[in-house]
Amino acid sequence: MTSTTPAADPAPPPRAPRRRATRAPFVLLAPALALFAAFVLIPIGYALFLSTQGLRIVDEGVFGIRDEVFVGLANYTQVLGDADFRAGFGRLALYGLIAVPLTLGLALLFALLLDNASSRARRFSRVAIFLPYAVPGVVASLMWGFMYLPSTSPFSHLTERLGLGGIPFLDGGAIYPSLANIAVWGGVGFNMIIIYTSLRGIPGELYDAARIDGCGEWRIAWRIKIPLVAPALVITGLFALIGTIQVYGEPTMLSPMTSEISQTWVPLMRIYRDGFVRDDLPLAAAGSVILAVGTLLVSLALLRVTQRRAFGGVR
Amino acid sequence: MSGATTPRRPRLLPHQRARLLPTVVLLIGAFYALVPVAWIVVAATKSNAELFSTFTFRPGSGLFDNLGDLFAYGDGQFVRWAANSLLYAGLGALLCTVISTMAGYAFAKYEFPGRTGLFYAVLAGVLLPGMTLAIPQYLIMTKTDLVGSYWSVLLPGLISPFGIYLARVYADASVPDSTIESARLDGASEYRVLTSIGLPMMFPGMVTIFMLQFVGSWNNFLLPFIMLSDEDRYPINLGLYTLLAKGSGEPALYGIAIVGTAVSVVPLICLLLFLQRFWRLDMISGGLKG
Numbered sequence: 001m002t003s004t005t006p007a008a009d010p011a012p013p014p015r016a017p018r019r020r021a022t023r024a025p026f027v028l029l030a031p032a033l034a035l036f037a038a039f040v041l042i043p044i045g046y047a048l049f050l051s052t053q054g055l056r057i058v059d060e061g062v063f064g065i066r067d068e069v070f071v072g073l074a075n076y077t078q079v080l081g082d083a084d085f086r087a088g089f090g091r092l093a094l095y096g097l098i099a100v101p102l103t104l105g106l107a108l109l110f111a112l113l114l115d116n117a118s119s120r121a122r123r124f125s126r127v128a129i130f131l132p133y134a135v136p137g138v139v140a141s142l143m144w145g146f147m148y149l150p151s152t153s154p155f156s157h158l159t160e161r162l163g164l165g166g167i168p169f170l171d172g173g174a175i176y177p178s179l180a181n182i183a184v185w186g187g188v189g190f191n192m193i194i195i196y197t198s199l200r201g202i203p204g205e206l207y208d209a210a211r212i213d214g215c216g217e218w219r220i221a222w223r224i225k226i227p228l229v230a231p232a233l234v235i236t237g238l239f240a241l242i243g244t245i246q247v248y249g250e251p252t253m254l255s256p257m258t259s260e261i262s263q264t265w266v267p268l269m270r271i272y273r274d275g276f277v278r279d280d281l282p283l284a285a286a287g288s289v290i291l292a293v294g295t296l297l298v299s300l301a302l303l304r305v306t307q308r309r310a311f312g313g314v315r
Numbered sequence: 316m317s318g319a320t321t322p323r324r325p326r327l328l329p330h331q332r333a334r335l336l337p338t339v340v341l342l343i344g345a346f347y348a349l350v351p352v353a354w355i356v357v358a359a360t361k362s363n364a365e366l367f368s369t370f371t372f373r374p375g376s377g378l379f380d381n382l383g384d385l386f387a388y389g390d391g392q393f394v395r396w397a398a399n400s401l402l403y404a405g406l407g408a409l410l411c412t413v414i415s416t417m418a419g420y421a422f423a424k425y426e427f428p429g430r431t432g433l434f435y436a437v438l439a440g441v442l443l444p445g446m447t448l449a450i451p452q453y454l455i456m457t458k459t460d461l462v463g464s465y466w467s468v469l470l471p472g473l474i475s476p477f478g479i480y481l482a483r484v485y486a487d488a489s490v491p492d493s494t495i496e497s498a499r500l501d502g503a504s505e506y507r508v509l510t511s512i513g514l515p516m517m518f519p520g521m522v523t524i525f526m527l528q529f530v531g532s533w534n535n536f537l538l539p540f541i542m543l544s545d546e547d548r549y550p551i552n553l554g555l556y557t558l559l560a561k562g563s564g565e566p567a568l569y570g571i572a573i574v575g576t577a578v579s580v581v582p583l584i585c586l587l588l589f590l591q592r593f594w595r596l597d598m599i600s601g602g603l604k605g
Binding site for chain 2: 022026029031032033036038039043050109110118121122124125127128131139142143144185188189190193201217235249271275276281284285288292295296299
């Protein structure tokens with residue numbers, strides 16, 4: 001079956017004919033979309049419905065029967081009216097202001113260094129820095145928890161030897177950087193790989209051209225690499241942000257070690273308590289919806305601010 | 316595999332010569348990443364008495380006792396948890412990779428009505444906090460009587476909006492339109508194009524998606540925590556968590572939890588080291604030049 005190889009035609013057909021319509025993309029997408037509907041869309045719809053329900057006494061008789069009834073936005077007003085819930089967002093913001101820029105900054109730095117031909121030990125460093133990603137967050141919190149705890153901390157051990165006293169990792173305001181450190185430790189490698197993947201996709205000819213023009217490596221990084229990986233930076237920024245808003249395991253694991261972390265320290269901890277400790281799933285659903293909407297708004301704001309820079313820079 | 320190594324270049328260009336500062340910064344990053352892992356490995360060698368009494372980085376003498384305790388705990392429950400984790404993470408990630416690759420390829424290589432809208436819907440799925448979904452997913456699993464079963468943990472793990480996003484990025488970067496077009500001109504069907512051209516070119520990307528999903532499922536705590544009640548169906552990290560939760564009343568379990576943690580982290584690290592040989596990120600740019 002030798003197909004006729006088209007000879008190098010001096011006058012190619014006016015424009016490649018529009019691709020034939022095919023069902024292939026829909027067939028390929030079908031499993032993903034079905035699962036997406038079943039485990040993302042339907043749960044969202046159900047959460048919205050549930051958040052308008054509430055347990056109320058419906059029977060006026062002697063034995064007041066509690067049943068789920070439509071309560072409108074009562075759950076929302078209850079959640080939003082709670083000062084502790086709002087304070088949880090404040091604590092979350094403070095934690096995020098430390099964790100997100102550090103995670104991204106370090107991820108970008110390491111990705112650029114991995115992509116830089118003058119670095120050595122790149123393969124080792126790449127694997128080592130990515131390694132924490134393989135450590136479950138629960139386990140990471142436990143490990144760092146022991147490394148913070150005065151009786152087992154190797155860092156406090158050293159400073160005490162030097163006569164400086166222990167480091168109060170878990171007291172007062174120090175809890176914020178201590179918690180952020182766990183997130184940074186677990187998150188840098190993952191984000192680094194995403195940015196690095198994107199850097200590898202840039203054709204090397206661009207750098208060669210810049211080098212011939214006398215461009216130094218730092219200038220290449222700043223003027224070519226960072227603008228070209230801007231979309232990856234936006235995506236990693238989003239992930240860091242979403243990860244921050246979802247923070248739950250780390251403070252939960254550290255809470256037995258310190259009095260700084262209450263049961264409702266961050267919004268998700270409160271939602272979990274509402275839903276599974278107090279058995280008030282509708283209230284938890286309302287809290288989840290508020291958190292999800294908040295996440296979407298923050299994400300869209302971030303995308304809007306960065307869009308022009310991210311996608312305009314390539315053209 | 317001595318023949319597979321790339322030949323050394325005879326001479327390095329100026330920008331390729333080794334420099335100290337970038338290397339040192341990378342090594343500091345590697346050190347920061349490795350310290351807690353080293354801690355858990357060292358802690359696993361300590362007896363319970365040594366755990367809180369000796370300097371944290373001094374190896375102890377209780378490794379084999381700890382290991383013995385670990386595998387004896389609950390009639391070998393640890394092995395069962397490990398097998399469960401392998402099922403949730405291994406099978407789940409495999410199926411998820413196939414599903415994500417197909418979807419990502421479709422997004423990257425076809426134009427069809429609703430493409431942008433659907434892709435944004437997938438991206439929006441990435442933006443949702445997992446907890447938001449976990450409670451309703453739990454309720455839906457209750458309605459369908461799946462709660463507490465293996466399915467309740469396996470099924471939600473098959474859809475990964477991020478995996479689809481990555482697959483699209485890989486398809487865009489590694490499968491040239493011109494190659495697909497010439498295969499079509501040669502009469503290949505759409506599926507033939509995917510299996511003979513798309514998939515081999517996307518293979519490193521697929522390995523990456525598999526690994527990310529595998530680690531994600533392996534580490535997923537919240538979903539099994541909410542869904543499962545039978546300890547025999549627990550994945551490994553949930554099992555370790557219950558050990559720790561019980562550990563506050565029974566200090567001997569602390570030692571078991573720590574050695575269990577070390578034992579569960581080591582295979583993941585080995586997997587990472589093994590897969591990163593195939594996970595050739597540099598092939599992405601290589602495919603375009605070929």
